[in-house]
Amino acid sequence: MRVLRKKAGDQILVLDGKGGLYTCILKDSKPREVRFEVEKEEQWDGPEHHIHLIIAPTKKIDRMEWLIEKSVEIGIQEISFVRCMNSERPQLKIDRLQKKAISAMKQSMNLFLPRIHDIIPFQEVLTHSADNVNKYICHVRSGENNFLLNVVKKGRSYQILIGPEGDFTDKELIQAEEHGYTPVSLGENRLRTETAGLVACVLLNALQVKN
Amino acid sequence: MRVLRKKAGDQILVLDGKGGLYTCILKDSKPREVRFEVEKEEQWDGPEHHIHLIIAPTKKIDRMEWLIEKSVEIGIQEISFVRCMNSERPQLKIDRLQKKAISAMKQSMNLFLPRIHDIIPFQEVLTHSADNVNKYICHVRSGENNFLLNVVKKGRSYQILIGPEGDFTDKELIQAEEHGYTPVSLGENRLRTETAGLVACVLLNALQVKN
Numbered sequence: 001m002r003v004l005r006k007k008a009g010d011q012i013l014v015l016d017g018k019g020g021l022y023t024c025i026l027k028d029s030k031p032r033e034v035r036f037e038v039e040k041e042e043q044w045d046g047p048e049h050h051i052h053l054i055i056a057p058t059k060k061i062d063r064m065e066w067l068i069e070k071s072v073e074i075g076i077q078e079i080s081f082v083r084c085m086n087s088e089r090p091q092l093k094i095d096r097l098q099k100k101a102i103s104a105m106k107q108s109m110n111l112f113l114p115r116i117h118d119i120i121p122f123q124e125v126l127t128h129s130a131d132n133v134n135k136y137i138c139h140v141r142s143g144e145n146n147f148l149l150n151v152v153k154k155g156r157s158y159q160i161l162i163g164p165e166g167d168f169t170d171k172e173l174i175q176a177e178e179h180g181y182t183p184v185s186l187g188e189n190r191l192r193t194e195t196a197g198l199v200a201c202v203l204l205n206a207l208q209v210k211n
Numbered sequence: 212m213r214v215l216r217k218k219a220g221d222q223i224l225v226l227d228g229k230g231g232l233y234t235c236i237l238k239d240s241k242p243r244e245v246r247f248e249v250e251k252e253e254q255w256d257g258p259e260h261h262i263h264l265i266i267a268p269t270k271k272i273d274r275m276e277w278l279i280e281k282s283v284e285i286g287i288q289e290i291s292f293v294r295c296m297n298s299e300r301p302q303l304k305i306d307r308l309q310k311k312a313i314s315a316m317k318q319s320m321n322l323f324l325p326r327i328h329d330i331i332p333f334q335e336v337l338t339h340s341a342d343n344v345n346k347y348i349c350h351v352r353s354g355e356n357n358f359l360l361n362v363v364k365k366g367r368s369y370q371i372l373i374g375p376e377g378d379f380t381d382k383e384l385i386q387a388e389e390h391g392y393t394p395v396s397l398g399e400n401r402l403r404t405e406t407a408g409l410v411a412c413v414l415l416n417a418l419q420v421k422n
Contacts, residue, residue, distance in 0.1 A: 047399070074410065075400050110400065147420040187420050188258070189286050189321065199285065202413045209358040209398050 001029045012036065017105060017113030019044040046112050050157045051204045052078040052133075054125055055197050056164035059088040063194040065100045071201045072104035072114060081119040086166030094118040122172055126179040129159060137161040137181040138196055139168050148184040148203050160184075160200045165193055212240040223247065228316060228324030230255040257323050261368045262415045263289040263344075265336055266408050267375035270299040274405040276311045282412045283315035283325060292330040297377030305329040333383055337390040340370060348372040348392040349407055350379050359395040359414050371395075371411045376404055 001007065006026055014022040014036075023040040053076060057064050068079065079101075083090055098116045105113050120128075129135060134155045136148065152158075161168075161181060168176070173183065186199045212218065217237055225233040225247075234251040264287060268275050279290065290312075294301055309327050316324050331339075340346060345366045347359065363369075372379075372392060379387070384394065397410045 070406060070409075073400065073402060073406055075398070108400070108403075147417075147422075149417055150420070150422050185420075187286070187416055189284065189319070189416075191284060192319075195281060195284055198281075198409075199413050202410050203417060205398055205400075206358075206360055206414060206417070209396075210360050 001026065001034060011039075014038075015106070015111055017102070017111070019046055019111050021111055044111050047075065047077070047208070048156060049204075049208050050077045051075070051201065052080065052157075052159045053162065053197055053201060054080045054082050054159060055162040056084050056087050056193065057081050057089045057092050057119065058165070058193050061089075061092060061096075063192075064092070064097060067194040067197045068097055068100050068116070069104040070198050072101055072110060073108040074198070074201050075110075075205045076114045076201055077112070078115045078117070080117040080125070082125050082161070083119055083121050084164050085122075085169045085172060086164045088164055088166075090119070092119055123175075125161070126175060126181075129179065130157075131180070133157045133159050135159045135161075135179075135181040136184045137163075137168065137173065137176045138184055138186055138200060139163060139173060140185075140190060141167075146183055146185050148186055148200065149207065151182055151184055152204070152207060154207060158204050160204065162193060162196045162200060212237065212245060222250075225249075226317070226322055228313070228322070230257055230322050232322055255322050258286065258288070258419070259367060260415075260419050261288045262286070262412065263291065263368075263370045264373065264408055264412060265291045265293050265370060266373040267295050267298050267404060268292050268300045268303050268330065269376070269404050272300075272303065272307075274403075275303070275308060278405040278408045279308055279311045279327070280315040281409050283312055283321060284319040285409070285412050286321075286416045287325045287412055288323070289326045289328070291328040291336070293336050293372070294330050294332050295375050296333070296380045296383060297375045299375055299377075301330070303330055334386075336372070337386060337392075340390065341368075342391070344368045344370050346370045346372075346390075346392040347395045348374075348379065348384065348387045349395055349397055349411060350374060350384060351396075351401060352378075357394055357396050359397055359411065360418065362393055362395055363415070363418060365418060369415050371415065373404060373407045373411060 008028050010026050012024050014024050021042045022038050024036040024038050027035040134153050219239050221237045223235050225235050232253045233249050235247040235249050238246040
């Protein structure tokens with residue numbers, strides 16, 4: 001009430017990140033406590049598709065924060081981080097990124113919070129992935145013929161792997177293919193990791209709206 | 212030579228923003244002057260398509276700088292700024308944005324510098340636009356059926372208009388349609404101005420690679 005200069009009787013919107021939207025009326029506040037009453041309760045359905053981005057985090061973490069912010073705005077259901085041979089960053093502070101997702105969700109008035117997972121080794125991504133998912137791995141050496149929108153199969157659930165600046169190794173690429181990942185390209189230009197993540201997110205969302 | 216710690220005999224790459232790539236050898240330097248010799252001269256062809264983004268600048272200029280940086284990386288040939296009824300920013304410093312484009316071009320190793328134009332009134336955009344261009348106007352009220360990739364015609368030259376946070380007015384929309392602009396949407400989520408610009412850029416580039 002102090003920061004937003006609200007007073008008793010004012011309306012606020014509360015969301016739970018799972019499609020619930022609550023119109024509330026502020027009652028009163030103590031220094032560390034606010035009371036409000038739910039006036040109206042709405043439940044929205046999420047999208048029918050599920051996009052899971054799995055990405056090698058960049059050295060500078062603000063580029064990952066940026067990706068989370070923008071992908072929440074465009075539409076993403078799940079983000080994981082992966083440790084590859086050429087990774088520049090072996091660890092990350094996942095709670096900071098989760099907070100970023102919450103603030104991006106509120107700012108873009110999105111009702112669904114994506115799940116954000118901590119970093120896991122490349123091998124674990126491969127062995128943990130489900131069978132009924134359309135799986136893709138982006139890599140620079142993939143040609144135009146493998147452009148994501150040319151090879152993607154329309155489905156309910158997508159998983160897309162984005163490598164580090166040094167790209168996936170040949171060995172990682174072969175292993176991914178053995179686990180059912182289709183190699184794809186994201187277009188003609190060479191993209192930075194976080195831009196590649198965003199472009200993948202835009203294209204997979206486009207597929208849902210496209211005739 | 213000082214900033215990059217180069218010395219005589221070292222190689223540098225020079226580009227002209229028009230597809231020319233020059234491999235050069237540094238000769239010597241004075242405090243305010245560097246001499247080099249061109250060792251190898253290459254000329255690359257630009258893309259066959261032309262994407263012209265026309266956008267209402269955001270209040271905070273860093274969001275436009277961000278758009279320029281990312282769209283240069285993804286691929287853009289021309290950017291103009293437009294002053295609309297609901298515009299939040301009537302002027303801008305175009306030379307700063309042009310410098311941003313140059314540094315983005317160098318950083319992404321792109322050989323082509325997009326043309327960046329100063330802000331003009333909405334009416335002027337409409338009356339100045341050529342006939343042999345595929346013209347689109349993005350607006351929030353446009354439904355899923357008008358999704359850009361569902362209505363776009365494959366061509367050589369595209370112009371796409373992105374409005375301010377308050378969107379285009381009904382009057383502006385009608386005028387644009389009278390001048391041959393097709394109303395389109397960019398997907399299901401409501402996007403901020405700079406994100407809409409980027410998504411439009413990704414989708415129009417995708418169209419070039421798509422079968």
